[in-house]
Amino acid sequence: MKPKKKSEFAKYPAGDKTVLIIGYVILGLFIAAIIFPVVYIILASFIDPITLQNKGLTFDFSKWTLTAYERVLGNSQIWIGFKNALIYSVLFTILSVVVTLLAAYPMSRTDFKGRGFFNTIYVITMFFGGGLIPTYLLISNLHMLDTIWAILLPGAFSVWNMIIARTYYMGIPRDLQEAAEIDGANEMVYFFKILLPVCTPIIATIAMWQFVGMWNSYFDAMIYLNSASKQPLQLVLRSILVQNQPEPGMVSDMQSTAERAQLAELLKYATIIISSLPLMIMYPFFQKYFDNGIMAGAVKG
Amino acid sequence: MKNASAPPVEKSGGSSKIHSTLVYVRQHWQLYVIFMLPAFLLTVIFRYLPMGGIMIAFTEYNPIRGFFASEWVGLDNFKRFLSSPDFMRYLVNTLKLSVFGLLWGFPAPILLAFLLNRILSTKTKQNLQLILYMPNFISVIVLCGIVRILLSPTGMINSLLGTGTNFMTMPEAFRTIYIASGIWQGAGWASIIYTAALSNASKELKEAAVIDGANIIQQIKAVEWPAIKDTVLIQFIMSVGNIMSVGFEKAYALQTDLNLNTSEIISTYVYKKGLLDGDYGFSTAVGLFNTVINVILLISMNALVKKMNEGKGI
Numbered sequence: 200m201k202p203k204k205k206s207e208f209a210k211y212p213a214g215d216k217t218v219l220i221i222g223y224v225i226l227g228l229f230i231a232a233i234i235f236p237v238v239y240i241i242l243a244s245f246i247d248p249i250t251l252q253n254k255g256l257t258f259d260f261s262k263w264t265l266t267a268y269e270r271v272l273g274n275s276q277i278w279i280g281f282k283n284a285l286i287y288s289v290l291f292t293i294l295s296v297v298v299t300l301l302a303a304y305p306m307s308r309t310d311f312k313g314r315g316f317f318n319t320i321y322v323i324t325m326f327f328g329g330g331l332i333p334t335y336l337l338i339s340n341l342h343m344l345d346t347i348w349a350i351l352l353p354g355a356f357s358v359w360n361m362i363i364a365r366t367y368y369m370g371i372p373r374d375l376q377e378a379a380e381i382d383g384a385n386e387m388v389y390f391f392k393i394l395l396p397v398c399t400p401i402i403a404t405i406a407m408w409q410f411v412g413m414w415n416s417y418f419d420a421m422i423y424l425n426s427a428s429k430q431p432l433q434l435v436l437r438s439i440l441v442q443n444q445p446e447p448g449m450v451s452d453m454q455s456t457a458e459r460a461q462l463a464e465l466l467k468y469a470t471i472i473i474s475s476l477p478l479m480i481m482y483p484f485f486q487k488y489f490d491n492g493i494m495a496g497a498v499k500g
Numbered sequence: 501m502k503n504a505s506a507p508p509v510e511k512s513g514g515s516s517k518i519h520s521t522l523v524y525v526r527q528h529w530q531l532y533v534i535f536m537l538p539a540f541l542l543t544v545i546f547r548y549l550p551m552g553g554i555m556i557a558f559t560e561y562n563p564i565r566g567f568f569a570s571e572w573v574g575l576d577n578f579k580r581f582l583s584s585p586d587f588m589r590y591l592v593n594t595l596k597l598s599v600f601g602l603l604w605g606f607p608a609p610i611l612l613a614f615l616l617n618r619i620l621s622t623k624t625k626q627n628l629q630l631i632l633y634m635p636n637f638i639s640v641i642v643l644c645g646i647v648r649i650l651l652s653p654t655g656m657i658n659s660l661l662g663t664g665t666n667f668m669t670m671p672e673a674f675r676t677i678y679i680a681s682g683i684w685q686g687a688g689w690a691s692i693i694y695t696a697a698l699s700n701a702s703k704e705l706k707e708a709a710v711i712d713g714a715n716i717i718q719q720i721k722a723v724e725w726p727a728i729k730d731t732v733l734i735q736f737i738m739s740v741g742n743i744m745s746v747g748f749e750k751a752y753a754l755q756t757d758l759n760l761n762t763s764e765i766i767s768t769y770v771y772k773k774g775l776l777d778g779d780y781g782f783s784t785a786v787g788l789f790n791t792v793i794n795v796i797l798l799i800s801m802n803a804l805v806k807k808m809n810e811g812k813g814i
Contacts, residue, residue: 440641
């Protein structure tokens with residue numbers, strides 16, 4: 200491997216080599232800027248809070264501890280958060296993908312009457328909306344406050360994803376549809392049996408976006424949900440990481456305020472690791488879809 | 501608007517068009533009822549009904565009495581906002597955050613794509629991409645949590661510098677923190693679209709350029725830049741169109757009581773005034789003001805680009 204790479208690089212004239220080296224250094228710095236904090240947080244999460252505060256990172260393993268992980272994982276609110284986030288994200292993804300894929304089909308057919316009308320109606324919403332208060336009052340009037348529906352329904356239809364799916368459908372060869380029509384297949388049969396199976400890359404991409412988007416968001420849950428039992432993970436994280444309010448029971452057994460503050464600080468490191476782990480593990484499996492999906496979206500809508 | 505099923509010789513064109521539409525709808529009812537209805541209903545209920553609610557911007561809205569019993573105050577809410585000393589500060593904060601964010605953040609992924617495109621081994625490139633995309637999957641809250649602990653007086657940055665500065669309480673540090681963390685999180689992911697466009701740049705064209713003795717800079721000018729120019733343009737228009745919708749979630753999560761001087765932006769103000777203080781009419785007016793500026797920006801940007809780009813806009 201190495202000699203081959205070297206010879207590739209050696210082919211470049213001197214001026215180009217300088218440009219390349221500068222380029223690689225910039226790229227290297229960017230990569231380092233990503234890896235370094237992540238490694239720091241992973242290491243810091245295992246270190247005794249007093250040592251961390253006074254000395255920083257240490258490789259004296261006698262100062263290492265699993266306290267932070269025990270306390271975070273031992274807290275029920277974190278688990279409630281995980282459970283709710285999973286429920287909301289899975290249901291939202293299913294609902295959103297179904298509604299969006301369905302709507303994209305008529306929009307992809309040039310003979311669909313009303314195409315222009317629907318297109319205008321949908322595109323307007325991408326740039327103009329009622330804003331926070333009118334939406335909130337609507338949710339309130341529909342008696343959806345503090346219910347799962349306030350989280351699932353308002354964002355379920357994504358115009359942007361519909362455009363992406365529509366563009367993808369339109370790239371599917373026409374003869375597939377003609378073959379289906381000769382066979383006497385109707386709309387539903389064609390859509391479910393012929394079209395969808397060849398659209399898995401775009402379905403996977405949209406599903407991933409919606410899942411990650413819901414998993415990582417906190418705004419809707421913050422304004423619409425009040426009950427602690429309904430809070431998704433991000434809201435629980437918000438009180439620990441941003442508001443400096445660890446869940447009750449995580450630090451309350453500590454004697455002094457100083458100790459409590461130190462422990463609360465350490466808990467942040469462990470909380471970051473624990474909460475990010477699921478997506479970090481999942482995402483490389485989706486990577487092969489990224490380029491396809493993004494490119495489909497890049498084609499002008 | 502070609503209509504193959506309606507012959508042009510038809511005399512009573514109007515009614516036959518309606519008729520043929522009806523026939524079409526009857527034949528293809530599934531397209532309307534099964535495919536289109538769910539999305540249409542969701543849009544009408546959750547997107548268009550709130551637009552009607554904008555009317556409360558012109559009232560002293562009282563949630564108990566409801567819209568019709570609330571006092572109509574005309575443009576008072578707008579006057580109150582526009583004449584308040586805070587107005588300029590919030591507007592400037594919003595604009596600075598998004599304009600500087602665009603200036604720094606927009607070129608970053610393009611640069612990354614050019615750099616990645618020059619990595620010789622595909623395997624290395626894929627591994628680097630895996631790392632570069634990773635921050636995109638971290639949530640806003642966790643990102644802000646990371647920022648807060650790394651920048652805390654005892655955090656990583658301060659222990660590297662040997663200082664004890666509390667960056668989160670410094671108004672002058674907020675924008676840098678916001679923008680830098682945005683690039684850290686988003687630049688890699690945003691580069692995908694350019695990387696894909698670059699890999700579509702014809703390999704043969706590039707080889708020809710190499711044979712002609714073009715150096716890297718010349719190749720970028722002659723081959724690679726033209727390949728991504730359109731993508732860059734579209735992305736730019738979209739970013740400008742979103743300039744007033746700076747993310748609430750991140751700004752709010754990076755706010756502290758002491759950095760509000762720079763960190764209070766229109767969207768966070770709308771939230772606080774409306775949902776925390778219950779000043780519904782006023783908050784809606786401020787939000788509407790924001791949306792309208794955004795739409796004006798988008799329309800004028802699109803017109804400008806159309807002019808520059810031989811009639812091609814979005």
